[in-house]
Structure formats: structure tokens, C-alpha cells
Amino acid sequence: MSPLLSVVDVGKRFRGLVAVDRVSFTVQPGEIFAVIGPNGAGKTTLFNMIAGVLAPNEGTISFRGERIEGRTPDAVCRLGVARTFQIVRPFPGLSVEDNVMIGALLHRTDMAAARRYAREVLATLDLFDKRDFRASTLTLPDRKRLELARALATDPKLLLLDEVMAGLRPTETDRMVEILRGVNRDMGVTILLIEHVMRAVMALAGHMLVLHHGAPIAKGAPQDVVRDPKVITSYLGQETI
Amino acid sequence: MISLWRDMNRRGQVTVALAFVLLLFAPVAATRYVLSVLTLILYFVYVGQAWNLMMGYAGQLSLGHALYVGLGGYVSAALWVHFGIGPWLGVFPAVGIAAAFGAAIGWLGFRFGIEGVYFALLTIAFAEFTRIGFDHIGFVGGAGGLFIPYEQSRLGEWWNLRGSQLFFYYLAFCLAVLAVLLTALLARSRLGYQWLAIREDETAARALGIDVFWAKMKAVLISSSMTAIGGVFYAFYYNSLFPAQLFDMSRSIELILGPIVGGLGTVFGPVVGAFILTPVGELLISLTEKAGINAPGAKAIFFGLILMTIIYLVPTGVWPWLSQRLGFTRRRS
Numbered sequence: 001m002s003p004l005l006s007v008v009d010v011g012k013r014f015r016g017l018v019a020v021d022r023v024s025f026t027v028q029p030g031e032i033f034a035v036i037g038p039n040g041a042g043k044t045t046l047f048n049m050i051a052g053v054l055a056p057n058e059g060t061i062s063f064r065g066e067r068i069e070g071r072t073p074d075a076v077c078r079l080g081v082a083r084t085f086q087i088v089r090p091f092p093g094l095s096v097e098d099n100v101m102i103g104a105l106l107h108r109t110d111m112a113a114a115r116r117y118a119r120e121v122l123a124t125l126d127l128f129d130k131r132d133f134r135a136s137t138l139t140l141p142d143r144k145r146l147e148l149a150r151a152l153a154t155d156p157k158l159l160l161l162d163e164v165m166a167g168l169r170p171t172e173t174d175r176m177v178e179i180l181r182g183v184n185r186d187m188g189v190t191i192l193l194i195e196h197v198m199r200a201v202m203a204l205a206g207h208m209l210v211l212h213h214g215a216p217i218a219k220g221a222p223q224d225v226v227r228d229p230k231v232i233t234s235y236l237g238q239e240t241i
Numbered sequence: 242m243i244s245l246w247r248d249m250n251r252r253g254q255v256t257v258a259l260a261f262v263l264l265l266f267a268p269v270a271a272t273r274y275v276l277s278v279l280t281l282i283l284y285f286v287y288v289g290q291a292w293n294l295m296m297g298y299a300g301q302l303s304l305g306h307a308l309y310v311g312l313g314g315y316v317s318a319a320l321w322v323h324f325g326i327g328p329w330l331g332v333f334p335a336v337g338i339a340a341a342f343g344a345a346i347g348w349l350g351f352r353f354g355i356e357g358v359y360f361a362l363l364t365i366a367f368a369e370f371t372r373i374g375f376d377h378i379g380f381v382g383g384a385g386g387l388f389i390p391y392e393q394s395r396l397g398e399w400w401n402l403r404g405s406q407l408f409f410y411y412l413a414f415c416l417a418v419l420a421v422l423l424t425a426l427l428a429r430s431r432l433g434y435q436w437l438a439i440r441e442d443e444t445a446a447r448a449l450g451i452d453v454f455w456a457k458m459k460a461v462l463i464s465s466s467m468t469a470i471g472g473v474f475y476a477f478y479y480n481s482l483f484p485a486q487l488f489d490m491s492r493s494i495e496l497i498l499g500p501i502v503g504g505l506g507t508v509f510g511p512v513v514g515a516f517i518l519t520p521v522g523e524l525l526i527s528l529t530e531k532a533g534i535n536a537p538g539a540k541a542i543f544f545g546l547i548l549m550t551i552i553y554l555v556p557t558g559v560w561p562w563l564s565q566r567l568g569f570t571r572r573r574s
Contacts, residue, residue, distance in 0.1 A: 051448070077450035085448070091441035102438045105431050106450040154450055 002065065004029045004158055004190050005050070010059030010069070012045050019045040021214040022059070027158070027207075032184055032191045034201045034222070037211035038235050043194045044086065046211070047162055050192070051083045052076035063158065078106065082156035084147045086163045086194075092136035096127055099135050099146055103153030118153055125149045125179060141172045145179070152183065159183070161193040165200045177203045198236070202226070210235060253569030257509075264414060268407055276410050282519040283413035284474060289499035289511035290420035291467035296497070297506035298433060299460035300440025302357065305346075305364030307492035308371055309465045312339040313472025314482050318389055319381050321401070321477075328402045332473050336466045342367065343465025344458065351457045356443075365490060372488030386483040389476065402477035409478050416474060417512070420467065425508045427463075436460060440506070502551050504558025513560045521547055 003026035012020040020042040027033045035043050048054045050061055055070040062068065068076055077083075082103075091099050100118040108114040122128045125145045130138065135146060144164055151159060161180075165173050177200050183189050195201045201208065201222065208225050210218040212234045218225045225231055246254060264283075268276055288310065295301050316338050317331035346367050350360045376384040395403040402412075427433045435456040438446035447453050476482055486492070503514025525540045555562040563569075 073447045074450050074452050077448060083448050085445070089442050089445040091438055091445065093441055094437055098434070098437070102434050102446075102451075103449050105434055109431060111429065111431070150449065 003027060004064060005192065006062045007046075007050070008060045008062075010046070010049060010056045010061060012042075012049060012054060012056050018214050020049070020056070020211075023209075023211070023214075023216050024059075025209050025216070025219065027190060027192055029157075029190055030184070030188065031206045032180070032193070032204045034205035034208040035192070035194050035211060036196070036198075036201060036208060036235065040213075041211040041235075042214040043211055044162060045214075047083075047160060047194055050076075051081065051160055077154060077156075080155070080157035081160060082151035082154045082158070083160040084144075084151050084162055084164055086166070088140075088143045088147045090135035090138070090143055090146050090150070092134070094135055095131065096133050096135055096138070096146055097122065097131040100149045100153045103150040106154040121149045121153050124182065125152075126175075140167055141169075144168065144176070148179070148183075152187070152189070156189060158190045158192060161191060161195075163194055163196060165195055165197040168197075170199070173197060173200055176200070180204060198226075249569055252567065253564065256567070256569065261418075268410060273406055276406050278520060278523050280406070280410045280413045280478070281523070282515050283410075283417040284471065284478075285496065285499050285515035285519050286417040286512050287413065287420045287474075288468055288471040288496050289503075289515055290417075290424050291464050291471065292497050293500040293505065293507075293511045294424060294427065294436075294467070295460045295464035297500060297504075297510070298428065298440065299436035299457060301350075301457060301460060302361040303364040303461075303464070304361045304490070304493050304497070305366075305368030306464075306468050306496050307488050307490070308342060308364070308368040309339040309468035310472040310475055310492065310496070311368075311371065311375070311482075311484070311487040312342060313469030314476035314487060315375065315381055315387065315472075316469075317473040318387055318476040318482055322387065322389060323380070327400060328473050328477055329400060332470060335473050336469045339469030339472070340462050340466045342371075343461045347458045347461035351454050365493075368488050368490065368493060372484045375484035375488065381482075384484060386481055388482075389480040391480055402473075409474075412474060416470070421508060421512060423467075428508060432456065432459060437506075498548065500558075502548065502559060504560035504562075507558065507560050509564070510558050510560040513563065514558070517551070517559065518544075518548075 005027040008024050009022045010020060011018070011022050023046060035046065037043055045054065049056045049069065052068065052071045052073040052075065060067055060069055063079055063081060066079065068079065091102070097118055100121055101114055104114040104118040108117065119128065119131065122131055125148060127142065127145055127149060130142065138146060148164065165176055168176060180191060181204065184191055205222050207220065208222050209216055210225060210231050217230045217234065218228045226236060249257065267279055271279065288306070292303065292306050295303055313335040316335040317328045320326040320331040320334065321328060346364055349355065350363050355363055375381065381387045395401060397404060399408060435446070435451045438449065438451055439453055439456055443453055499514030499518055500511040501514065502518055503512065504510030522544060525543050529539050551559065
């Protein structure tokens with residue numbers, strides 16, 4: 001099976017600072033792939049290069065066989081890569097439903113069809129009852145789900161999630177894990193996530209990549225990666241396991 | 242626009258229909274003076290709506306819309322005065338030239354990331370240098386102004402926009418109604434939603450696959466074209482054009498007050514705003530005249546006070562507050 005996303009020898013420097021150093025990995029269709037690592041490891045920089053916010057200095061990024069590095073964020077999204085933001089950015093003055101409607105209109109021209117689909121997505125994410133609320137009035141967990149709903153409404157093949165669990169309580173995290181599993185299984189969306197909450201990563205990811213100072217230090221199945229001595233010293237710490 | 246109608250409840254529909262009928266038959270009862278004030282109101286509904294599309298929906302602040310009024314007016318008037326080309330034809334080059342200016346401003350602003358107040362400064366700059374430019378274009382009379390001759394024999398030639406007060410009233414009425422319908426249509430369209438997304442958060446809009454540059458360009462092009470048509474109306478209604486008057490910053494401000502007071506980013510905001518501000522302005526003029534006060538600033542001061550009061554009391558505009566108080570809007574289910 002050809003990979004959905006393949007990142008080959010990608011590097012990014014900011015002036016002299018190497019943020020991402022020759023990182024390569026592939027994401028297979030249908031899987032959930034996690035990128036973990038300590039703060040400043042280059043996770044968000046990597047993420048932003050895939051999403052089209054930053055252009056890499058070297059290397060290639062291909063999505064469904066098509067080169068996407070250096071394209072604009074909107075072009076990347078139109079190809080089928082949707083993202084959420086680490087610090088959520090809902091459209092504050094619009095209703096919850098209209099927020100999702102904007103996502104649904106990416107590949108739909110019929111307004112009624114887009115609205116129907118937006119409501120479907122809202123129902124999946126437990127936000128249907130709040131559809132008439134202004135986005136600015138939502139609580140953080142609701143905003144996180146709204147952000148996810150809006151991204152899902154664009155019918156992505158690949159969903160990029162930037163710390164979607166951060167700031168959630170354990171019960172809320174569990175619910176989010178459940179939702180993401182559903183999205184992956186029922187909607188057939190491949191997921192690439194950056195995450196600090198190991199509880200969620202272990203529950204979700206089929207494969208993972210560990211970054212440290214911009215370079216990959218481990219790759220593979222979660223159970224193996226968390227036993228890797230390098231990962232334990234640089235990121236997890238002894239007591240996590 | 243069907244959904245605009247559906248989103249209102251019976252009470253809202255009745256009120257809008259009643260207002261429409263009242264305005265349609267207003268000339269039956271109105272005096273010439275009242276009719277001229279109503280014409281002015283409807284003109285401000287029209288140009289306010291054009292500005293509202295760009296600012297209220299797409300979130301792009303223009304403080305130089307007088308530019309498009311001026312260009313529309315000058316181009317159509319010059320074509321008529323010098324070449325005898327009537328305004329129904331002249332409106333096309335008028336719109337084309339205004340849209341070209343709009344495109345230039347939009348391209349400069351959106352291509353190079355000039356945003357917010359800096360974009361507003363760019364729009365002011367264009368209006369100002371166009372004003373200075375027109376001061377020196379002898380072909381259109383320079384600073385001395387361009388005049389469309391008033392010929393008794395041509396009265397009633399509607400195809401040349403020569404007509405009575407009644408004719409211009411209905412012309413303004415049509416323009417205002419069309420502008421409201423167009424806004425309602427756009428507000429519920431894909432483009433309208435893209436504008437809202439950009440207004441709220443450009444980065445998030447981009448992440449949802451919206452080509453922000455083009456969506457904003459469309460907003461400027463539509464808004465400048467609409468405003469230029471308002472300029473054609475202005476030229477043939479007033480018959481005299483002066484650069485210092487037409488392109489002045491105060492004209493740009495005058496045009497945007499209605500939508501701000503009425504409610505930005507709403508279909509009826511600019512309508513309500515124009516119906517509040519224009520009569521108040523006209524009333525102040527006639528009151529100061531009657532009282533014999535010869536202080537040119539007096540009107541502006543009163544006007545400013547009224548504005549401050551309204552904005553203090555209803556910061557999001559009169560229409561959202563009014564429609565809620567009177568129970569016009571129906572919650573979608």
C-alpha cells in the first residue's frame with residue numbers, strides 16, 4: 001500500500017537554529033500516527049511544514065503521491081489535509097453551526113447540503129445542542145471539539161491535530177480519545193497527532209515518532225518506543241512506565 | 242434572499258413588507274422636500290450597503306469609498322457632457338474604472354499583507370491623491386468643477402437620467418432595494434461565509450481551504466462597482482461635481498456612518514442607519530437655518546453627540562437590538 005503522507009529528509013532552520021533536522025516518516029492510509037517529544041523538539045514546526053504554513057529548507061513532503069511542500073495552507077487543505085490549532089481559533093462571532101458550515105462549504109456548493117453535513121458532524125462531536133451558541137461563549141473542551149468539527153467538515157483524508165488534548169481533564173480526554181477513534185474508524189480519516197498527553201497517545205496511536213532537538217530519536221509501535229532508553233531519558237522520564 | 246425571508250418570523254415579514262409598500266407609495270403624500278430627504282436616505286442605504294459588504298461581511302475597513310462615488314460620477318458625467326454618451330451606457334466604463342482602482346488597492350493591500358488600519362490608510366491615500374489629481378484634470382473642469390447642464394427640454398428623458406424629483410426618488414428606491422437583495426443573497430452564499438471566516442480569523446480561514454486573497458478581492462470589486470453606480474446616480478441627481486467635495490474624506494465617513502449605527506454585517510443595518518442619520522442631519526440643517534445660527538460647526542457637533550449616544554447605548558448597532566426587541570428574528574431550528 002502506498003503511504004498517504006510521506007515526509008523525506010525534511011529540515012527547517014530559523015537563521016542558525018536547526019528546528020527540524022532531516023526527519024523522515026510515512027503515514028499509511030487509515031492509521032493513527034503520533035509525533036511526541038519534549039517542548040522545543042520541533043513538533044509544531046514539522047506540523048506547520050506539512051500544513052503549508054512554513055516551507056522546509058530541504059526535503060520533500062508528499063501527500064497521496066503529490067508533492068505539497070511549500071504550498072499555501074489553503075491549497076494543502078483543498079487537497080484533503082485538515083488541521084487544528086494548538087491554541088484554538090474558532091470564529092468567535094459566528095454561531096457554532098456557522099463555524100462548521102464554513103468547513104463544510106469547502107467541497108460543497110449547495111448550501112442546504114452543507115448545512116445538513118455540518119449538523120451531522122456536530123452531532124458526532126456532541127455539539128448539536130449548542131449549534132446556535134456563539135463560538136465565543138463555549139468552554140475550552142467545547143471549543144476544542146468545535147475546532148475538530150470544523151476541520152472534519154472539510155472532508156479531509158488526513159487530519160493534523162496539534163495538542164488537541166491539552167488543557168482537558170482526564171474524563172474529557174477519554175471522551176476525545178473515543179471521538180477520535182470513531183472519526184478514524186467510521187469516517188475513514190487518517191490522523192497525525194502531536195500530543196503530550198501520553199495516556200491519549202498510548203490509547204490511540206498505531207505508530208509514533210519521537211523528536212528531540214529537531215531530530216528523530218525513535219520510531220515504531222508505541223509499546224516499543226516507550227521502552228527505548230533514549231526516549232526515556234530525553235522525554236518520558238523513568239517513572240512514566 | 243428566500244432564506245432571509247424565511248429567517249424572519251411573521252412579524253418581521255409584515256414589517257418589512259409594510260416598509261416596502263410605504264416607500265413605494267410615499268410620493269403620493271410626500272411634499273417635494275420630504276421626497277428629496279427620502280431620496281437622500283435611499284441613496285445612503287445603497288452606498289452604505291456597498292460599504293457594508295466589504296467591512297461588515299469581509300471585515301476590510303475602507304475609509305476611502307468616496308473615491309468610487311467620485312470616479313463613478315466623474316466618468317459618467319464626462320462621457321455625457323463631452324460625448325453625449327448617456328449614463329445607462331456610461332455606467333459600464335464608470336464601474337470598470339472604479340473597479341480597476343478597487344482592484345489596485347485590494348491587490349496592494351492583500352498581496353503585501355497590509356491589514357486593518359493600515360489598509361484603511363491605503364484607501365484614504367488613494368482617495369486623496371485622486372482628489373488632488375482631479376483638481377488638475379482640465380478635461381473635467383479641474384478644481385472649478387464639472388457641470389451637467391440642466392435643460393428643461395430634456396426633462397423626462399429617463400434614458401438619460403434626466404427627470405424630476407419623483408423620477409430620482411424611484412431610481413434611488415430601486416437601487417436601495419436591489420442592494421438589500423444582493424446583500425441578502427451574498428450573505429447566505431458560499432462567498433458570504435468565506436467573507437465571515439476571513440473577518441473573524443484569517444489564519445483559521447486559510448486553514449479551512451479558503452483562498453483568502455481572492456475572497457477579499459471579490460469583496461473590493463463588488464463593493465467598488467456598486468459604489469460607482471451610486472456615483473453615477475449622484476452625478477445626474479446633483480448635476481455638479483467638485484473634486485474637493487466628492488473625494489473628500491468627510492464624504493467617505495458620511496457614507497459609512499449609516500451601516501455602523503444600524504449594525505455592521507447585517508442586511509438591514511445600513512437601511513435602519515440611513516433612516517436614522519439622514520433625517521437627523523437634514524433636521525439639524527433646517528433647525529440651525531431657522532434659528533439663524535450661523536455657526537458652520539454646530540450641525541457637526543449635534544450630529545456627533547447623537548452618534549456617540551447611539552453607539553454608547555447599542556454598540557453592535559441599532560438593527561440587531563431592534564429586531565430582537567421587536568421579536569423579528571426567528572431562531573433557526
